[in-house]
Amino acid sequence: MGYEYDWWQMWQDIIVPLGFVVLGFFFHAYLTKANAVAASKQAKSILEDAEKQAESIRREAQLNLRDQELKVHEKAHEEQDSARKELVDLENRIMKREKDFDRKLSLLDQKEQQLEQQISEAERKEQAAEARRTELDELIEQENRAVQKAAEMSRDEARETIMKRLQEALSEDSARLIRHAQNEARVLARTEARKIVVSAIERYAGEQANDVTTTTVDLPSDEMKGRIIGREGRNIRAFESTTGINLIIDETPGVVTLSGFDPTRRETARITLERLIEDGRIQPARIEEIFEKTSREVDDTIRKAGEDVLFQLGLQGVAPELVSLVGRLKFRHSYSQNVLQHSLETAFLMGSMAADLGLDPSVAKRVGIFHDIGKAVDHEVEGPHALIGGKLLRRHGESPEVYNAVAAHHHEMDVDSIYATLASSADAISASRPGARSDTTENYLKRLSRLENVAGDFEGVNKAFAIQAGRELRVIVAPSEISDEAATLLARDIAKKIEQEVRYPGQIKVTVIRETRCIEYAQ
Structure with missing residues (x-):
C-alpha cells in the first residue's frame, strides 16, 4: 500500500503539475499561433492596402508624368513651328535676294554684251574708216596718175576715157536703182505686181493640139x-x-x-x-x-x-x-x-x-x-x-x-x-509640162539646153544650169569679172534675152550667183 501511495503522490506531485505545464505550453503555443495567423492576416491586409495605395499613387504619378510629357511635346512643337516659320521666312528672304542678284547679274551681262558690241562696232567702224582712208589715198594717187597721164593724152583719148568711166558709174547707179525699184514693187505696189504677173503669164500661152480620130x-x-x-x-x-x-x-x-x-x-x-x-x-x-x-x-x-x-x-x-x-x-x-x-x-x-x-x-x-x-x-x-x-x-x-x-x-x-x-x-x-503630151519631151529637153546656152553667151558667165523642170536658171559668174551691181544687170539682161528667144510656159526665175572662196592649207 505504501508503494502505491508513493506513485499516486508522485503523480499528484510531479505528473499533474507537469501536465498542466505541458497543457499551458501547448495552449500558449496555440495562442501564439493564432495570434501569428491573425497578425499574418492583418499584415496581409495591410500589405494589400499598401499595394493598392502604391498602385494608385503610381497611376497618378504616371498620369502626371504623361501630362507633363504632353505639355513638353506641345511646347516643343510650338517652338519647332516657330523655328520652322522663321526658317521659311529666312529662306524666302534669301531666295528673293538671290533673284535680285540674278536679275542684277543678268542686267550686268546685258550691259557687258552691249558694251562689247559697242566696242566691236567702234572697232569695225574704225577699221572701215581706216580702209576708207586707205581707199581714198589710193584713189587720190590714181587720180594724180590719171591727171599726169591725161596731160599726155590727146583729145579723143581723153573723151574715150571719160565716157568709159561715166558708163561704169552709170552701170552701178542703174543697178542700184533697179534693185531699189524691185524692192519697192514687192513691198508697196501689190496692184501693179498683179498686172505684171498676169501679163508675164499671158506671154507664155502655147499652141492648140490636134485630135485623135x-x-x-x-x-x-x-x-x-x-x-x-x-x-x-x-x-x-x-x-x-x-x-x-x-x-x-x-x-x-x-x-x-x-x-x-x-x-x-x-x-x-x-x-x-x-x-x-x-x-x-x-x-x-x-x-x-x-x-x-x-x-x-x-x-x-x-x-x-x-x-x-x-x-x-x-x-x-x-x-x-x-x-x-x-x-x-x-x-x-x-x-x-x-x-x-x-x-x-x-x-x-x-x-x-x-x-x-x-x-x-x-x-x-x-x-x-x-x-x-x-x-x-x-x-x-x-x-x-x-x-x-x-x-x-x-x-x-x-x-x-x-x-x-x-x-x-x-x-x-x-x-x-x-x-x-x-x-x-x-x-x-x-x-x-514634160510627159503631158507625146511630142513635148524632146522640145522640153531642147528648151533646157537653149536656156543654158542663152546664159552662156554672156561674158563673165562660168556655168549655167536649168533646174526645177526649166522653171529656174542658175548662172554662176566669175567674181573677178562681175561685181555685185553688175550681177543685177546681168540677171536682167539674161531674162530679157530669154523672153525674146525662147518659148516656154509660165515664168523662169534667173538667179545669178557670185561668190569668192579663199582657201589655205595649214602644214
Missing part, C-alpha cells in the same frame, strides 16, 4: 475578121450604119481599126465590138441590141465622170447638159493627152493662181474645167472650140466672165476679164 481593137485571131465582115459584108455594114463609125479591116494582123470624129460614138463602138467578139454571135440584130445597151452604159459613165470632176473642184449649180459635155471629154485626146484630165489640171492651176492674185478661185476653177468644153461637140458644130464652148456656156446660164474667158482663152475674141489670161496660161502650163 482612130481607135484599134485587138482580135483573138485573124479568123474573127471574116466573122466581123459577115456573109457578103452584111455584118460590117450593119455595124457601121448602127454605130456611125467606120470599121477598117486591113492586113494588119490581130487588130481592126475604128475611125470617126465623134469620140463618144467611137468609144461606144469599141465597147460594142469587143462585146460582140467576146459573145461570138455577130449578126445585125445582135449588133443593134448590144449597141443600144452599150450606149446607155456609156451615157451613164459620161454623166458620172462629169459629176466626179465637178465634185473634186467643189463646183455647184452646173446645168445637167454641161455635166454630160464635161464627161464626154473623158474620151477626147490631144497629142495622147486626155482632155478631161487636162481640163482638171487647168482648173486647179487657175484656182491656185487666182488665189495668189486675190481673185475668186471658184470662178477660176469654173473657167478652167469649161475652157475646152467646145471640144466635146466641135465635130458637130463648125468653128473654133473656144468660141463653141463660150456659146454653150452662155446658152446654159453661166456668168459673162466665165463664158467670155472660155471664148477668149485662145485670143479668138476680145478679152473682157483677167480670167481669160489665166486660162491661156494654165492651159499652156498643163499642155507643155
Whole structure:
C-alpha cells in the first residue's frame, strides 16, 4: 500500500503539475499561433492596402508624368513651328535676294554684251574708216596718175576715157536703182505686181493640139475578121450604119481599126465590138441590141465622170447638159493627152493662181474645167472650140466672165476679164509640162539646153544650169569679172534675152550667183 501511495503522490506531485505545464505550453503555443495567423492576416491586409495605395499613387504619378510629357511635346512643337516659320521666312528672304542678284547679274551681262558690241562696232567702224582712208589715198594717187597721164593724152583719148568711166558709174547707179525699184514693187505696189504677173503669164500661152480620130481593137485571131465582115459584108455594114463609125479591116494582123470624129460614138463602138467578139454571135440584130445597151452604159459613165470632176473642184449649180459635155471629154485626146484630165489640171492651176492674185478661185476653177468644153461637140458644130464652148456656156446660164474667158482663152475674141489670161496660161502650163503630151519631151529637153546656152553667151558667165523642170536658171559668174551691181544687170539682161528667144510656159526665175572662196592649207 505504501508503494502505491508513493506513485499516486508522485503523480499528484510531479505528473499533474507537469501536465498542466505541458497543457499551458501547448495552449500558449496555440495562442501564439493564432495570434501569428491573425497578425499574418492583418499584415496581409495591410500589405494589400499598401499595394493598392502604391498602385494608385503610381497611376497618378504616371498620369502626371504623361501630362507633363504632353505639355513638353506641345511646347516643343510650338517652338519647332516657330523655328520652322522663321526658317521659311529666312529662306524666302534669301531666295528673293538671290533673284535680285540674278536679275542684277543678268542686267550686268546685258550691259557687258552691249558694251562689247559697242566696242566691236567702234572697232569695225574704225577699221572701215581706216580702209576708207586707205581707199581714198589710193584713189587720190590714181587720180594724180590719171591727171599726169591725161596731160599726155590727146583729145579723143581723153573723151574715150571719160565716157568709159561715166558708163561704169552709170552701170552701178542703174543697178542700184533697179534693185531699189524691185524692192519697192514687192513691198508697196501689190496692184501693179498683179498686172505684171498676169501679163508675164499671158506671154507664155502655147499652141492648140490636134485630135485623135482612130481607135484599134485587138482580135483573138485573124479568123474573127471574116466573122466581123459577115456573109457578103452584111455584118460590117450593119455595124457601121448602127454605130456611125467606120470599121477598117486591113492586113494588119490581130487588130481592126475604128475611125470617126465623134469620140463618144467611137468609144461606144469599141465597147460594142469587143462585146460582140467576146459573145461570138455577130449578126445585125445582135449588133443593134448590144449597141443600144452599150450606149446607155456609156451615157451613164459620161454623166458620172462629169459629176466626179465637178465634185473634186467643189463646183455647184452646173446645168445637167454641161455635166454630160464635161464627161464626154473623158474620151477626147490631144497629142495622147486626155482632155478631161487636162481640163482638171487647168482648173486647179487657175484656182491656185487666182488665189495668189486675190481673185475668186471658184470662178477660176469654173473657167478652167469649161475652157475646152467646145471640144466635146466641135465635130458637130463648125468653128473654133473656144468660141463653141463660150456659146454653150452662155446658152446654159453661166456668168459673162466665165463664158467670155472660155471664148477668149485662145485670143479668138476680145478679152473682157483677167480670167481669160489665166486660162491661156494654165492651159499652156498643163499642155507643155514634160510627159503631158507625146511630142513635148524632146522640145522640153531642147528648151533646157537653149536656156543654158542663152546664159552662156554672156561674158563673165562660168556655168549655167536649168533646174526645177526649166522653171529656174542658175548662172554662176566669175567674181573677178562681175561685181555685185553688175550681177543685177546681168540677171536682167539674161531674162530679157530669154523672153525674146525662147518659148516656154509660165515664168523662169534667173538667179545669178557670185561668190569668192579663199582657201589655205595649214602644214
